[in-house]
Amino acid sequence: xxxxxxxxxxxDAVKRKLIGRIIQRFxxxxxxxxxxxxxxxxxxxxEKHYEEHKDKDFFESLVEFITSGKVVxxxxxxxxxxxxxxxxxxxxxxxxADVGTIRGDFGFSTPDNLIHASDSEDxxxxxxxxxx
Numbered sequence: 001x002x003x004x005x006x007x008x009x010x011x012d013a014v015k016r017k018l019i020g021r022i023i024q025r026f027x028x029x030x031x032x033x034x035x036x037x038x039x040x041x042x043x044x045x046x047e048k049h050y051e052e053h054k055d056k057d058f059f060e061s062l063v064e065f066i067t068s069g070k071v072v073x074x075x076x077x078x079x080x081x082x083x084x085x086x087x088x089x090x091x092x093x094x095x096x097a098d099v100g101t102i103r104g105d106f107g108f109s110t111p112d113n114l115i116h117a118s119d120s121e122d123x124x125x126x127x128x129x130x131x132x
Contacts (some may be wrong), residue, residue, distance in 0.1 A: 003081040004034070006127035007116045011069030012112040014038075019072055022102055022115065025088060029076035035132055038041045038072050049130060065112065073131040080131055 005028075009019055023033060041049070046063045053059045076085055090101025094113050097104035107114045118124035 002079060002123070003077060004075055004077045004128060005085050005121075005124040006116075006131065007074045007076050007079040007085060007118075008116040008131075009072040009074075010066060010112070010114055010116060013106075013114040014070045014072060017104075018106055018114065022106075023074075025102065026076055026085070028087065029078070029084065031076050031081060032049050034077045035075040036072060037132075039057060041067050041068050043067055045130065049127065056129060066126065074131060075128055082096050082118055082121055086119060089115050089117050 013019065015024060021066045043063060047054070049066070050059060052061060055091060069116050075102065078084065088102060090097030090103035090107075092103075092113060093110050094103040094107025095109075097107065099105065102115055103113050118127050
């Protein structure tokens with residue numbers, strides 16, 4: 001079943017010049033980037049994006065990190081895109097992510113874990129609507 005999902009390359013991925021290498025992985029998998037833009041996220045947008053974490057102790061560090069530099073926001077489409085992309089990016093903590101995943105191959109800490117991807121179709125719709 002063809003789905004759309006939201007993917008964001010975080011400031012560390014942009015600063016480390018990994019944009020092309022990461023996008024290439026999605027395209028090699030047969031997924032299509034149907035929308036994409038580079039932006040600096042405002043604090044207001046970051047707080048809305050991470051609102052489910054607002055009562056957690058790491059909320060402020062998430063917001064500070066995601067607003068610290070440019071990000072690349074994308075809408076990715078393909079067969080079972082939500083689950084395929086989540087599998088491709090790997091576990092949240094790059095030190096626990098499998099080799100062969102984006103975080104396992106390129107990441108080394110959190111929240112500087114390179115990439116965000118929607119965890120469900122509902123989240124994908126909400127996040128796509130927030131950014132596009």
